[in-house]
Amino acid sequence: MDRNDLFSQRTVSAEEAVRAIRNGDRVVFSQGAGIPQVVPEALAKHSEEYADIEIFHMLRPGPIDYVAEGMEPHFRHCAAFVSGGAREAVAANRADYMPCFFFEVPHFFRSGLLRVDVAVIQVSPPDADGFCSFGPACDYVQAACDAARVVIAEVNDCMPRIGGDNSIHVSQLDYVVPCSRALPEAPPAVTGRVEEVIGRFCAQLIEDGATLQLGIGAIPDAVLHCLTEKNDLGLHTEMFADGVIDLIERGVINGRRKTLHRGLHVATFLLGSRRLYEFAATCPAVALYPVDYVNDPCVIMKNERMVSINSCLEVDLMGQVNSETIGLRQFSGTGGQVDYVRGASLSRGGKSIMAMPSTAVHGTVSRIVPFLSHGAAVTTSRNDVDYVVTEYGIAHLKAKTLRERARSLIAIAHPSFREGLMEEFERRFGT
Numbered sequence: 408m409d410r411n412d413l414f415s416q417r418t419v420s421a422e423e424a425v426r427a428i429r430n431g432d433r434v435v436f437s438q439g440a441g442i443p444q445v446v447p448e449a450l451a452k453h454s455e456e457y458a459d460i461e462i463f464h465m466l467r468p469g470p471i472d473y474v475a476e477g478m479e480p481h482f483r484h485c486a487a488f489v490s491g492g493a494r495e496a497v498a499a500n501r502a503d504y505m506p507c508f509f510f511e512v513p514h515f516f517r518s519g520l521l522r523v524d525v526a527v528i529q530v531s532p533p534d535a536d537g538f539c540s541f542g543p544a545c546d547y548v549q550a551a552c553d554a555a556r557v558v559i560a561e562v563n564d565c566m567p568r569i570g571g572d573n574s575i576h577v578s579q580l581d582y583v584v585p586c587s588r589a590l591p592e593a594p595p596a597v598t599g600r601v602e603e604v605i606g607r608f609c610a611q612l613i614e615d616g617a618t619l620q621l622g623i624g625a626i627p628d629a630v631l632h633c634l635t636e637k638n639d640l641g642l643h644t645e646m647f648a649d650g651v652i653d654l655i656e657r658g659v660i661n662g663r664r665k666t667l668h669r670g671l672h673v674a675t676f677l678l679g680s681r682r683l684y685e686f687a688a689t690c691p692a693v694a695l696y697p698v699d700y701v702n703d704p705c706v707i708m709k710n711e712r713m714v715s716i717n718s719c720l721e722v723d724l725m726g727q728v729n730s731e732t733i734g735l736r737q738f739s740g741t742g743g744q745v746d747y748v749r750g751a752s753l754s755r756g757g758k759s760i761m762a763m764p765s766t767a768v769h770g771t772v773s774r775i776v777p778f779l780s781h782g783a784a785v786t787t788s789r790n791d792v793d794y795v796v797t798e799y800g801i802a803h804l805k806a807k808t809l810r811e812r813a814r815s816l817i818a819i820a821h822p823s824f825r826e827g828l829m830e831e832f833e834r835r836f837g838t
């Protein structure tokens with residue numbers, strides 16, 4: 408059967424497609440800018456007809472209706488990364504968080520550790536050979552489709568085609584739901600003087616020819632602003648946002664000295680503005696690959712001079728890093744942070760940077776703390792941590808004793824918290 412026949416034979420409305428979902432199913436949604444739109448709306452509309460559906464995904468920008476109060480008998484969201492729209496529901500026990508390294512998620516699906524009953528994805532219209540692009544969200548989509556009993560694909564004519572190993576053939580789609588919806592966008596991070604200073608410190612640690620991973624939040628964007636004078640940088644990163652466009656257009660990021668995928672800007676998903684999605688669709692060097700490849704530390708390490716730049720919420724005096732919880736509340740997730748910290752540490756000439764403002768909550772809370780908050784998770788362990796940067800400087804913790812770590816972390820804490828931290832230092836280590 409040719410691709411046009413296949414396509415039209417499998418085309419249904421969203422309301423028809425959701426009938427393939429059975430009570431008790433685990434439904435995996437694609438994530439980020441690739442999050443499905445019309446099928447979840449049809450599910451929510453018919454919520455009364457469903458019981459015990461688990462909806463699994465990573466990041467979902469914007470509000471999430473299936474975690475609202477009253478949805479509990481019908482849907483339960485399982486988050487492998489808690490989005491803003493799910494935080495309150497996770498805290499109130501109406502949704503769950505599943506700790507994991509992002510690169511493992513496709514293995515969970517393929518091995519059956521996490522059964523996938525239905526995959527609901529969003530793709531571009533097919534090309535002449537019948538291949539639909541995953542657009543800006545490649546990550547775990549192919550693995551979810553391979554493992555699923557049923558694949559429901561929203562075929563969105565606004566979805567750009569982006570390069571890499573980033574497409575699926577129409578023959579793998581059981582239901583095709585045509586739609587025309589703008590992709591979700593993420594507003595650019597707000598950065599101020601503190602982030603600018605942090606960006607400058609981070610830039611000191613980045614040599615010409617380095618390959619960068621940029622994490623999520625305000626800091627990575629601020630770092631990018633400080634890299635305009637560098638040369639021959641490369642990208643091998645879980646995600647990137649609008650901040651890289653300017654550096655690629657100026658030729659600062661050109662991938663020329665990369666030791667893996669030379670010349671290509673490699674990522675597993677993109678999240679930013681419409682400009683970013685259009686840029687990625689027209690830049691032949693942008694290449695998206697599945698997350699079990701891009702985020703695998705054994706792949707990351709093949710990039711020499713790999714530098715990972717991530718942010719965190721608190722660091723204790725031993726160098727244990729919490730990037731995802733505020734006390735007992737799950738704020739975000741591990742994502743790919745540890746994948747890159749480890750990949751960078753294994754890379755020849757590599758380093759990992761954990762950068763954060765020295766305080767939070769309008770200067771009332773130090774992010775450098777004697778002990779992590781009660782209930783906090785350790786995202787990056789004290790054995791993995793390398794550089795920690797605040798607006799007061801750089802602490803290099805690798806191959807340093809507990810005493811040396813504590814001293815150098817106190818030196819980059821906010822001055823108004825240093826005395827309290829020194830008291831704890833003296834209790835532990837004497838004077």
Ligand code: COA
Nearest residue numbers: 622623624625718719720721730739741742743744767768
């Ligand atoms: N105690 C209490 N509250 C704190 C806090 C602390 N120690 N540290 C931060 N907060 C609050 C902030 O005040 C802010 O509150 P607001 O939203 O009311 O202003 C909120 O927590 C978020 O902090 P902020 O530092 O602004 O977050 P960010 O948007 O820059 O993101 C992380 C930082 C760490 C949350 C984000 O990078 C993350 O989720 N990382 C884990 C995953 C990861 O690194 N992935 C990388 C691969 S892409």
